[in-house]
Amino acid sequence: QVRLVESGGGSVQAGGSLRLSCAASGFAFDFNFMAWFRQAPGKEREEVAAIYHIRGTRYYADSVKGRFTISQDNAKNTVYLQMNMLKPEDTAMYYCAADYSGPLPQMTGISFPRGADFTYWGQGTQVTVSS
Secondary structure, X not given: OOEEEEEOOEEEEOOOOEEXXXXXXXXOOOOOXXXXXXXXXXXXXXXXXXXXXXXXXXXXXXXXXXXXXXXXXHHHOEEEEEEOOOOHHHOEEEEEEEEEOOOOHHHHOOOOOOHHHEEEEOOOEEEEEEO
């Protein structure tokens, strides 16, 4: 049974940092994509960061470039999201996603793997940034 468990969320002041973790189990970890998405109350889900396991290629939303870093630890079956210089607009529930079946960004020119094409999702971890 595939399972994704996020952790590391919390409340911080603007300018602070958090590191989110997504521990995966139940499937081969070293292939395909894993990604982070977020959703704020009353807003649609939006992309944050993704990593293509085979080559380690990373993708970021423009809103987080230069502040967030996605990384992976294959030995621990875990993907991380290091978030620095947090802003109040980063406040959201953050979700981990895995097992992508959509068009590959590097082959099609899309900027980010599509959320609708991820098969597995975690329960989410809340990030709240105060001004």
